[in-house]
Structure formats: C-alpha cells, structure tokens
Amino acid sequence: MYSSRIKIGPPLLLVKDIERELGFYGGYFDLQPIRKYKEYGGDLIYELGFRHPLGLSNGSPLISLQYSPDAKIPSSRSAGLYHFAIVVPDKGDLATTYLALKDSGVRFDGFADHLVTESLYLRDPENNGIEIYRDRPMEEWPRDSEGSLVMDNLPLDLQSLLSETNKGESNNKIPFPKGGIIGHMHLKVTNLERSIKFYHEKLGLDITADMTSIGAAFFSYEGYHHHVAINTLYSFNGDIRREGVVGLKNFTIIIPDAPFYNSIKSNIPMIDPSTGNQMVQNGSSNEFTIMDPDGIHIVIRTKVTL
Secondary structure (H helix, E strand, C coil): CCCCCCEECCCEEEECCHHHHHHHHHHHHCEEEEEEEECCCCCEEEEEEEECCCCCECCCCCEEEEECCCCECCCCCECEEEEEEEEECCHHHHHHHHHHHHHHCCCEEEEEECCCEEEEEEECCCCCEEEEEEECCHHHCCECCCCCECCCCECCCHHHHHCCCCHHHHHCCCCCCCCCEEEEEEEECCCHHHHHHHHHHHCCCEEEEEEHHHCEEEEECCCCCCCEEEECCCCCCCECCCCCECEEEEEEEEECCHHHHHHHHHHCCCECCCCCCECEEECCCCEEEEECCCCCEEEEEECCCC
16 A cells, blocks of 8 residues: 555545444444534534454544435535545455455445556445545556556456455455555546646645546645546536535545645635635644635645644
C-alpha cells in the first residue's frame, strides 16, 4: 500500500435509515460505532471503525454517518459522491476482502483492473458508492512517453486474485480484514473544467490523469495516483449539491505540515466572487471547511499545532 503523508479522512454521509446503514456496515464490513455525538444542528452522528478483538476501539473512524430521517433524495444528475474508496494493504487482503463480502452475500457492482490498482465495487443501502482496492507497487505503475500516469478500466482477473488465498481460506468463512483506510474520494461534478481549476489551483493538487475526453480527471499530492477524482458521467450540467440531501456531506483532507496547510487556506477566498456565497468556514484552530464549485464540503485539517 502506497504511503503518503497526505491522508484522506473519513467521509461523512447523510442517511435516512440509520438502522439499515449500521446493519450494512456492521454486517458486511465489521464496522461498529466507536463514538456517537450530536452536532450543533441536532442530528446524531455515528463514527464507525473497526473493533479491537477485545472490544476496544481500534483507532480513528473509517466513515461517519449522520442520521437525518427527513433528508431529501437528490436528483440522479446532482453533484456529490461517486464513491469513497477503501485501500487495503496488499493483494492478499483484497482477496480475503472479496471472499468475506462474497460469503456474506453482498451484491457487487463490478470489478476492475485500473493498472495502478485492482478494485471491487458495491453500494450501501442508500446508494452510496464504495470502492475497495489495493495499490500495485509504485514501480509497476505504467507511464506514457511524457512520464504521465496511465490508468485504464480493464476486467479484474478474479482467478489471479483468488490465487492469493489458500484452499482452506476459500472454503471457510473469514472476517473482513481490518487494515483498510480511506485511500481516495471520487466525486460527481457538473462542470469538469471549473472543478479541475478549483482542485488544482485552490487545493494545490497535482493533475495525475487528465481524461477530459471521457469527462474525468484525477488529482493527488506527493506522487500518489489519486487522492481525489472527479467526473461528469451522470452529472454534466446537472444540479449542485444542496444541504439536507442524502449522500456525501463532507470529507476530510489531512495536511501534515503548517506551511502547506496555511498556503491552501490563503488560496481560498472567504467569499466566492461569482456567487457571493461564503466559501470558507473556520472550525477549530487547526481546521477549516471549504466548499467546491458544486457545493461539496471539504474539511482541511492539520495535526500540527498552529
């Protein structure tokens, strides 16, 4: 698994049926509430993480769910979440992930080999997309003649994946592996050119793959294949994300050092000059929340004391 100082923190999903969602993530992923609290708006938020075998909390949450039974359903063409992506340490972990989910009866959306990764796809009960993947070693990532990353969307060789497990594992129920973290976020946007400019110029992300010909672009910090991806496959000229609708409420980018954190903050105007809308909301002393051109909220956080 590629190691980057930049981390993607837990996505916060607004959900209508909390019991169904908790049942899904607990039953298939063995994720349990490690913390519950009420936001100032009154909704209850559940932070879900892996449980320690002795029942102790095992570190930071992987995802968070905000229970809002009156939340509205967005249009199919609105901006928001395409999928959040959990990266597991290696190919063996991806194989056991596949077997654990398959044994639990989950319905997969599909499987893919992206040349830099191998991926499984599914959805939760409220249609939030989920990718689970493993990184190929960085030295195996293909590049074109100009040195740019090459990614594709090829069929995943499931037989090769399953060769990573032994016969005993494939014939016995195995638990979902607990080594996964959020690896990247893939978003639906309504105007690709506008969003490329925002994520590249304002957030300082490098463009690792410009696929404007198919309505997509990929961005990263520090040489990763991508920490953020965007596409307009189903949302071109659609609706921006509105408050109070189910789906992605925000996600977090964790910055390792104060100068980089401050440079990002200084790039973002407090007020969007084109709309007059507030773009930056200050949180604690070491975080702030910004809004991209489609109303998607991003929490920028640093663990460094400022």
